[in-house]
Amino acid sequence: MINMRLTLIALFVLGLFIHKATGQEFSDFQKNFQYTIQPTTNKIKIDGVLSESVWTTSQVAKDFKKKYPNDIGDPKSNTEVRVSYDNENLYFAFKVYDSGTAIIKGLKRDIGHDGNDGIGIILDPQNRKTNGFYFVVNALNVQSDDQLSNSFEDGPSWSWDSKWFSATKDYGSFWVAEIMIPLKSIRYDPKQINWGINFVRIDAKNNEYSTWTKVPPNFRSYDLGYLGLLHWQENGAPVTSKNIIFLPYITGNSSEDKENGKSINTNANGGFDAKVAINASLNLDLTVNPDFSQVEVDQQVTNLTRFNIFLPERRNFFLENSDLFSNFGIPPIRPFYSRSIGLDRAGNRIPILFGARLSGNLNPTTRIGLMNMQTGKQGDYSPENFSAFTLQKSILKRSNIKTYFLNRENFISEEEAKKNPLDRYGRNAGVTLEYSNSSGTFSAWADYHQAFKPTITDQDKYVQAGLMSDKPNWSFVTLVGNVGKNYYTDMGFVQMIDNYDAERDTTIRLGFRNTFNQISYKIYPAKGPIGKLQFSIEDFATFHTDNSLNQSDAKFSIQTDFKNASFLSASLTNTSLNLLYPISFTDASPLPKGHYSFNQFEMTYTSDMRKLFGMFGMITVGQFYNGNVTGGSIGLSWRSQPHFKVSLRAEVNKIELPRPYGSNNLILISPKIEWNFSTQLFWTTFMQYNTQQNNFNINSRLQYRFKPMSDFFLVYTDNYFTDPILKNKNRALIFKFSYWFNL
Numbered sequence: 076m077i078n079m080r081l082t083l084i085a086l087f088v089l090g091l092f093i094h095k096a097t098g099q100e101f102s103d104f105q106k107n108f109q110y111t112i113q114p115t116t117n118k119i120k121i122d123g124v125l126s127e128s129v130w131t132t133s134q135v136a137k138d139f140k141k142k143y144p145n146d147i148g149d150p151k152s153n154t155e156v157r158v159s160y161d162n163e164n165l166y167f168a169f170k171v172y173d174s175g176t177a178i179i180k181g182l183k184r185d186i187g188h189d190g191n192d193g194i195g196i197i198l199d200p201q202n203r204k205t206n207g208f209y210f211v212v213n214a215l216n217v218q219s220d221d222q223l224s225n226s227f228e229d230g231p232s233w234s235w236d237s238k239w240f241s242a243t244k245d246y247g248s249f250w251v252a253e254i255m256i257p258l259k260s261i262r263y264d265p266k267q268i269n270w271g272i273n274f275v276r277i278d279a280k281n282n283e284y285s286t287w288t289k290v291p292p293n294f295r296s297y298d299l300g301y302l303g304l305l306h307w308q309e310n311g312a313p314v315t316s317k318n319i320i321f322l323p324y325i326t327g328n329s330s331e332d333k334e335n336g337k338s339i340n341t342n343a344n345g346g347f348d349a350k351v352a353i354n355a356s357l358n359l360d361l362t363v364n365p366d367f368s369q370v371e372v373d374q375q376v377t378n379l380t381r382f383n384i385f386l387p388e389r390r391n392f393f394l395e396n397s398d399l400f401s402n403f404g405i406p407p408i409r410p411f412y413s414r415s416i417g418l419d420r421a422g423n424r425i426p427i428l429f430g431a432r433l434s435g436n437l438n439p440t441t442r443i444g445l446m447n448m449q450t451g452k453q454g455d456y457s458p459e460n461f462s463a464f465t466l467q468k469s470i471l472k473r474s475n476i477k478t479y480f481l482n483r484e485n486f487i488s489e490e491e492a493k494k495n496p497l498d499r500y501g502r503n504a505g506v507t508l509e510y511s512n513s514s515g516t517f518s519a520w521a522d523y524h525q526a527f528k529p530t531i532t533d534q535d536k537y538v539q540a541g542l543m544s545d546k547p548n549w550s551f552v553t554l555v556g557n558v559g560k561n562y563y564t565d566m567g568f569v570q571m572i573d574n575y576d577a578e579r580d581t582t583i584r585l586g587f588r589n590t591f592n593q594i595s596y597k598i599y600p601a602k603g604p605i606g607k608l609q610f611s612i613e614d615f616a617t618f619h620t621d622n623s624l625n626q627s628d629a630k631f632s633i634q635t636d637f638k639n640a641s642f643l644s645a646s647l648t649n650t651s652l653n654l655l656y657p658i659s660f661t662d663a664s665p666l667p668k669g670h671y672s673f674n675q676f677e678m679t680y681t682s683d684m685r686k687l688f689g690m691f692g693m694i695t696v697g698q699f700y701n702g703n704v705t706g707g708s709i710g711l712s713w714r715s716q717p718h719f720k721v722s723l724r725a726e727v728n729k730i731e732l733p734r735p736y737g738s739n740n741l742i743l744i745s746p747k748i749e750w751n752f753s754t755q756l757f758w759t760t761f762m763q764y765n766t767q768q769n770n771f772n773i774n775s776r777l778q779y780r781f782k783p784m785s786d787f788f789l790v791y792t793d794n795y796f797t798d799p800i801l802k803n804k805n806r807a808l809i810f811k812f813s814y815w816f817n818l
Contacts, residue, residue, distance in 0.1 A: 102472065102513055108288045108303030110136055110272065115159045119166050123244030123251045130168050133157040136287050136303075139276055143284035144606025144638055145599035146292045150285040154194070154276040158305070162313045163259070169194045169252040171276065177214035177250070178279040178685050179717040182751035184780070185219045185233035187211065190640075190684055192279045194252055197223065197297050199271030200263030200312075200356075201439045204299045204473045204513075206398065207271065208261055212252050215717060216243040217754060224398035225299050225473070225511070232387070234394040237261070238784050238815065259318035262356045262435050268311045271302035279685055282606075282640040292599060292607070293547045300473060300515035319818040320350040322784075326366050330807035348392065357435035357443075362392055365417075365427050368809045369788040372774045373422070375765050377728055377741050379704070381658055382570045386422075388413045396434040399444035399465050403479060403507055403522065404567075405591075408537060408558065410503045410524055411481060412568035416448050416461050425459075426451040440469040458486045461566060472513040478506045483565040501565025502527035505537075518543045526562045534559035534586055537569075541591075551594040560586035560620075571617055571625075576656035577665035583656065587625055588618040607636040619653075626652035642681040649674050660730055663737025666700055673698030688713050695728070702732035708743075720749045742766045755780045764797060770804070771795040784815035 115129040136156040141148055155170040177192040188195055193213030199206070209231055211219040218241060221231040237260040243252045263270070274287040275296045290301040327343040346364030353359055367390045378384050385406065388394060393413035400411045417427045430448035437443050444465040452458050465479040481503040492499045505524035511517070524537040541554030558572060561584075571589075573582045593613035599606070611634070616627040632646035651672045657665035675697030682690040691710035697703070708726035726743040744764040751757050760775040773793040780786050788811040794804040 104288075104301065104513070105269075105271075105304040108273075109306055110134055110158060110303060111306045111308065112158050112160055113308075115161055115166070119159070119161075119164075119253075119255065121240050121242045121253050121255050123242040123253050125168050125170070125251060125253065129159045129166075130157050133159055133168075136274060139274070139285040139287055140289045141283065142286050142290050142292065142296050144282065144292075144636055145601075146289075147599065147601045150276065150278065150283055151281045152276075152278055152283075154274070154285065156274050156287065160258075160312070163257060163315060165256045165258060167196060167252075167254040167256075169254075169274075170249055171214075171252065172249045173214075173278070173280070174248050175280065176716075177245075179213055179215050179217070180714065181720060181749065182215065182217055182717050182754045183749075183757045184217065184754070185221075185236075186213070186217055187219050187231065187233050188213075188275070188277050190279055191217075191277060193217075193277045195275035195277070195297065196254070196256075197271070197273040197275070197299070197302060198261065198305075199299055199302055200261060200267060201436060201469075202267065202269050202271045202302075202304075203440060203469045204271065204302070204515075205467075205469050205475060206442065207299055207302075209297055210239065210254065210256065211275075212241045212243065212254060213277075214243055214245070214250055214252075215754075216241055216252075222396065222398075223297060223299060224402065225515075230295065231297070232394060234389070234391055236391065236784060238817070240783075257315075257318075258312060258355075259315040259352060262352075262358060263312055264356050264436065264439055265311050265314045267439060268307045270305040270307070270312075271299065272305035273297070273302045282638060282685070291547050293545050293550065293597065294515065298515065300511075300513070315355065318350070318352040321347065321816040321818055322349065322813055323347040323816075324366060324811055324813035326368060326809060326811045328368070328807055328809040330805065332805040334804040353433070353435075357433070357437070360392065360395065360432040360434070361429075362427070362431075363429045365390075365392055365430070366811060367417075367424075368790055369776065369778070369786075369811050371759075371776070372761060372763075372772065372792075375743060375745070375763050375768065377726055377743050377765075377767055379660070379699075379728065379730075379741075381575070382573070383568075385409075385412075385568055385570065386414065390417075392430070392432075396432075396444060399434055399442060399467065400446065400463050400479070403477070403505060404524070404537070405539065405554065405556070407570040408539075408556070408568075408589075410505060410537070410564050410567040411463060411479070412564075412566065415483075415566045415568070417450060419456065423453075425453045425456055442467040442469075457491075460484045460486070463566065471510070473511040473515065475509045476506070477509070478504075480504045481566045496529040497531075497563070499529050500527075501563050503564060503567065516544060516546050518545075522556075524562070526559075526564065528561065528563050531561045531563070533561065535561040535563070537562045539589075547599070548597050549595070550597070551592075553592045554590065556589045558586055558589070560584045562586070574656055575658065577659040578657045585655070586620050588620070588622070589616065590618075591615045604637050604639065605635055606638045607634075609634045609636075624651065624653055626650065640683045640685055643679070645676070645678045647674065647676050660699075661732065661737030661739040663732075664735045666732070666736055671700045673700060675699070675704065684712070687716065691724075699730055700732065702730065702736070702738075704731070705729045718751050722747045722749075740766070766797050769797050771797055771801065782815070785813060787812050 139154045141150045153172045157168040159166045188211045191213040195211040198208045207223045209221045219233050221233050222235045240255040276285045284296045288303045325345045329341045331339045349361040351359040370389045428449045428451050432446040434444045446463040448461045450459045462482040467477045483501045507522045509520045519542050521540040526535040537558045539556030543552045595611040598608040611632045614629040617625040630648040634644040654668045659665040677695045679693040689712045693708045695706035706728040710724045712722035714720035724745040728741040730739045746762050748760045757778045762773050764771045775791045777789040790809045793806040796802045
């Protein structure tokens with residue numbers, strides 16, 4: 076039976092290549108926004124001075140369209156863009172009409188576009204509306220970059236890095252951004268003569284976003300479905316030489332683990348990453364003994380649910396082209412979750428020995444991803460090998476067929492395998508069909524996912540299907556799914572399948588069915604202080620396999636986006652659940668199984684974060700199972716633009732349950748200090764005091780970017796108990812030196 080399933084999936088993969096498209100066509104929308112790029116034979120100096128002759132003869136992209144907070148009227152300030160190229164680089168010249176001091180949140184790379192006066196470039200070299208690149212520069216020449224996909228929920232993480240060059244210069248009534256992007260830094264088909272392109276202007280002073288093309292207000296400014304056309308004359312973009320990037324590193328650390336009785340230990344290490352351009356559209360990434368000691372710690376949250384929390388990936392190696400692997404399923408149910416590699420379920424690090432990833436485009440309509448990672452032994456944790464393969468075929472104008480295969484192999488002994496046969500391996504395969512009309516206002520999808528485990532032959536599937544419509548005023552989402560209790564995802568994350576029994580201190584796997592429905596209505600007032608007013612009704616429900624209710628969360632919410640960049644929202648949520656096993660939120664007796672129904676009200680306010688002083692506040696009041704909960708959080712921030720910022724986030728949740736179930740006060744306090752000495756030197760100290768996790772963490776990181784993409788890090792981390800207060804668990808001092816070579 077398993078072989079038959081694998082055969083069917085393999086046949087389906089082969090069928091993906093039946094559909095053929097050249098990728099040269101362009102949409103009716105793009106006919107109205109075309110830019111014909113002209114070459115330059117003269118050297119362009121990236122200095123913010125548009126003295127080169129090509130900038131006087133190039134076509135000008137102007138007449139930007141207002142995008143946010145609504146699309147009524149014209150932008151308050153104009154923007155002009157010119158584009159050129161030579162045999163090795165793409166060049167952009169922005170003339171941004173503005174005056175006064177620019178609003179800049181900081182000088183650190185990858186700060187993003189929100190809240191900063193700046194500009195952005197979106198490139199889709201395949202012109203298929205499925206994936207692309209996003210380059211952003213603010214008025215003080217701070218760079219941010221990322222890869223984009225047409226995923227429904229994902230926005231830029233600013234975790235993808237490439238080497239490119241820019242300069243800005245202020246002229247009083249306008250400022251200039253001059254940008255050079257090496258063609259070998261991006262992936263493209265040299266025969267492709269039509270690229271998708273758009274330009275974004277972020278006018279933070281006026282709280283406005285504007286774009287070269289007309290992007291509806293219900294879509295993000297960088298949406299891939301509303302790109303204009305960049306037309307290459309003759310035979311397309313120049314063919315560049317092969318690009319090989321070599322990024323070696325060395326580290327040293329001194330650590331002490333008092334919690335486990337280990338004395339001070341000092342050691343050094345080394346490894347490297349490498350990027351090899353197989354061709355202009357396909358890239359091979361290699362890593363040997365990777366080290367992620369410089370990665371920022373997770374931002375902790377208070378968990379008042381019955382299940383584990385999904386934490387985002389922060390390690391760079393797993394983020395490039397991550398949509399190829401991670402966008403199967405829905406956020407609570409992911410067959411691939413990269414944090415399963417090199418981290419155990421508690422978030423402790425497992426050494427990764429080496430890994431490789433091949434990703435990119437086989438042709439204009441086919442993307443491929445192939446990854447293999449090998450981990451080492453850590454205490455009683457056995458070495459493991461992780462393999463992932465995915466293939467995505469673009470069909471119609473903006474639709475995809477995607478398939479994947481995952482394999483985790485555990486190198487445990489034969490004796491251990493006999494005791495725990497499920498630990499030997501875990502495999503998953505699946506296919507997804509995603510349909511979207513060319514405007515992106517209607518989408519539909521269907522998934523089939525299959526798990527393979529030793530001795531398991533039934534209840535090992537996950538299927539789901541859904542519809543979504545997103546128009547300027549009305550939007551809705553509806554989906555249904557079914558997860559079998561034996562749907563194991565050794566390389567994934569399924570939030571609701573493991574149910575903890577607090578009385579017996581054990582976990583029980585249960586299959587479930589789920590539904591999600593949401594409908595929203597949005598208003599964009601032309602006058603007055605409100606930019607957007609949104610009303611939403613939604614319900615996320617899970618059911619047991621006999622169709623009886625597991626849990627339903629029905630919410631009504633109102634959100635107001637003010638034109639002065641502040642936000643106010645309020646929601647009322649009704650939770651109804653049938654608790655099958657006792658659960659505990661205090662140190663007293665667990666809550667008994669049975670039916671619970673309770674309501675909670677929540678209100679959130681965020682002030683105008685463009686100002687030097689900002690504030691966030693949230694209150695939660697209502698019932699909690701058979702008791703009550705009162706919660707509040709506040710966030711305060713102050714910055715001395717653009718170098719210094721200090722922020723404080725504090726959250727308190729008071730749970731009061733009737734006797735004998737007890738009460739609890741959960742406290743989370745997170746101060747953060749950021750000092751950007753320049754665009755090369757940064758210091759960040761982040762502290763988190765969390766009584767729910769009984770941990771007080773201090774993480775202080777100094778980063779010196781002495782050359783583009785080359786860094787020196789000095790990191791100090793310290794962990795204490797909150798009870799007994801400030802009893803030390805462990806501490807470490809780490810340095811890391813890395814250097815970017817272009818070979």
